[in-house]
Amino acid sequence: MNATICGTGGTLTATPDGNINVPAGYNVIYVLTSGTGLVIEQVNATPSFTVTSGGLYTIHTLVYDSTLDLGIVVPGTTTGFDVNGLLVQGGGSICASLDVAGAQFNVTNPDAGTLTAVNSTICGTGGTLTATPDGNINVPAGYSVIYVLTSGTGLVIEQVNATPSFTVTSGGLYTIHTLVYDSTLDLGIVVPGTTTGFDVNGLLVQGGGSICASLDVAGAQFNVASPDAGDINPDQFLNCLDNGSATLNGNPQGNINVPAGYQVIYVLTRGQGLVIQQAGPSPQFTVTQTGLYRIHTLVYDPATLNLSIVVPGVTTGFDVNGLLVQGGGSICASLDVQGAPFLVFGTFICNLFGINNSIINLPMSESDMTEESIRLAENSMEGGILISNVYPNPASAEINVQYITSENGISTISIMNMMGQSIINERFEDIAGISLRTINTSALESGNYLIRIENNGKIQSAGINIVR
Numbered sequence: 001m002n003a004t005i006c007g008t009g010g011t012l013t014a015t016p017d018g019n020i021n022v023p024a025g026y027n028v029i030y031v032l033t034s035g036t037g038l039v040i041e042q043v044n045a046t047p048s049f050t051v052t053s054g055g056l057y058t059i060h061t062l063v064y065d066s067t068l069d070l071g072i073v074v075p076g077t078t079t080g081f082d083v084n085g086l087l088v089q090g091g092g093s094i095c096a097s098l099d100v101a102g103a104q105f106n107v108t109n110p111d112a113g114t115l116t117a118v119n120s121t122i123c124g125t126g127g128t129l130t131a132t133p134d135g136n137i138n139v140p141a142g143y144s145v146i147y148v149l150t151s152g153t154g155l156v157i158e159q160v161n162a163t164p165s166f167t168v169t170s171g172g173l174y175t176i177h178t179l180v181y182d183s184t185l186d187l188g189i190v191v192p193g194t195t196t197g198f199d200v201n202g203l204l205v206q207g208g209g210s211i212c213a214s215l216d217v218a219g220a221q222f223n224v225a226s227p228d229a230g231d232i233n234p235d236q237f238l239n240c241l242d243n244g245s246a247t248l249n250g251n252p253q254g255n256i257n258v259p260a261g262y263q264v265i266y267v268l269t270r271g272q273g274l275v276i277q278q279a280g281p282s283p284q285f286t287v288t289q290t291g292l293y294r295i296h297t298l299v300y301d302p303a304t305l306n307l308s309i310v311v312p313g314v315t316t317g318f319d320v321n322g323l324l325v326q327g328g329g330s331i332c333a334s335l336d337v338q339g340a341p342f343l344v345f346g347t348f349i350c351n352l353f354g355i356n357n358s359i360i361n362l363p364m365s366e367s368d369m370t371e372e373s374i375r376l377a378e379n380s381m382e383g384g385i386l387i388s389n390v391y392p393n394p395a396s397a398e399i400n401v402q403y404i405t406s407e408n409g410i411s412t413i414s415i416m417n418m419m420g421q422s423i424i425n426e427r428f429e430d431i432a433g434i435s436l437r438t439i440n441t442s443a444l445e446s447g448n449y450l451i452r453i454e455n456n457g458k459i460q461s462a463g464i465n466i467v468r
Contacts, residue, residue, distance in 0.1 A: 006205040007205070008109045009050070009052040009107060014030075015047070016047065026065045026096075029044070031059070034058075035056055037081070040076075041076065042075065043070070058104050064097075110182075111138035112215055113133060113135070114134045115220035116132050117129075120220075121225065122224045123325040128165060130164065133164065147162070147163060147164045148197065149166040164220070170224070198217075227332065233251045234248070235249035241290065241344060246288075247285070248268070248293055250284070250297075251340070261301055267295070267296045269294050269339070270292065275316050276310055276320075290345055294338075294340060296317060297339075317337060345377050384456075390402070393465060394466065395441055396442075402436045403460065405431075405456075411453055412428075426439060447466055448463060448466075
């Protein structure tokens with residue numbers, strides 16, 4: 001006889017103790033009852049019954065003769081107490097014997113049911129993980145419910161709680177499990193950070209052990225992801241087009257974090273609008289235009305961020321960042337928006353001054369980069385004239401104009417009003433290189449004007465503002 005059966009049912013079998021007495025003319029039958037009320041469920045010629053649901057069952061022996069009409073028994077309604085009340089032993093008049101105590105069986109069916117994650121993906125270094133029971137749990141009498149938080153695919157137990165809600169402080173894969181158990185399972189064996197859900201499951205009948213309990217091994221999974229693109233620096237901040245191209249190299253600083261399932265890609269943008277030009281698996285790109293470039297690191301999950309949305313020359317780094325949690329969107333990924341900056345110049349500038357020299361107050365690092373230096377790079381060309389700086393602007397009595405010419409010759413500086421009328425015209429004999437000229441503007445009225453410089457047929461212009 002097995003007094004406890006773990007599951008939804010099974011065969012219940014009792015063994016007579018050999019102390020039965022069956023007088024001549026009497027018969028023996030076995031009765032299966034359920035619950036403490038001994039509701040009769042089945043009768044059989046042998047003390048063996050099959051049940052299909054959990055609960056408390058008892059197999060009784062009944063010794064009787066024709067004076068007891070078994071037709072009175074209605075399975076599911078009549079109880080063992082009803083029958084016993086008809087017998088002399090129970091205060092009635094019929095001579096028969098019922099083993100009221102019988103052989104008891106506890107068919108227990110603990111079922112942890114299932115859980116659903118409230119938010120299966122959390123972007124950051126931690127947060128609160130909460131699951132909702134799906135309503136299909138079964139907690140037999142005498143059993144308790146507890147929730148277990150595990151980490152990783154090895155299901156290392158981290159915490160237990162009376163509710164399916166846990167706070168974590170680091171990224172990773174987590175699972176909340178339901179455990180339905182009774183006193184036969186000693187939770188003192190659990191060592192957080194060491195014991196696993198598989199260890200506990202191995203003790204249970206469902207996992208090949210002997211303890212009747214239920215653990216939802218699959219549980220509700222959470223991916224707490226903390227992607228971090230880290231930092232990247234330029235190999236060389238100032239660059240020149242050589243035979244029409246320049247190769248830009250970024251140096252990742254080693255502080256990147258790529259969670260499981262995430263990938264790394266590098267993105268090249270141009271200009272202050274961060275217009276995406278190229279993307280690739282390494283932080284090296286070849287460019288053929290002058291201007292400001294940046295190499296950015298992007299750590300992303302291809303299952304949530306579809307890079308096919310990027311249209312080179314149209315989509316910007318700001319567009320992509322806006323899709324990410326860090327930029328106010330919903331996708332968990334990390335883009336180093338600052339990136340590694342590069343200024344690329346044409347050979348006109350590079351040949352005149354050399355890439356390693358300061359060019360008209362041109363900064364040597366990004367921290368000092370100005371609008372003028374960016375514009376200078378974007379407008380640099382193979383030869384001609386470039387306005388590098390106009391100051392002060394707004395101006396009053398005079399204005400300084402700094403420019404570069406690639407050839408010796410006469411430079412004509414004109415200040416024109418917004419109707420295209422020339423107000424001031426001055427001519428200077430320049431040699432190739434940097435020139436700085438001061439123009440008297442005291443005769444000009446307040447307003448916006450255009451400075452126009454012509455040298456050897458090449459023209460450059462810039463806007464100025466006069467304030468009185």
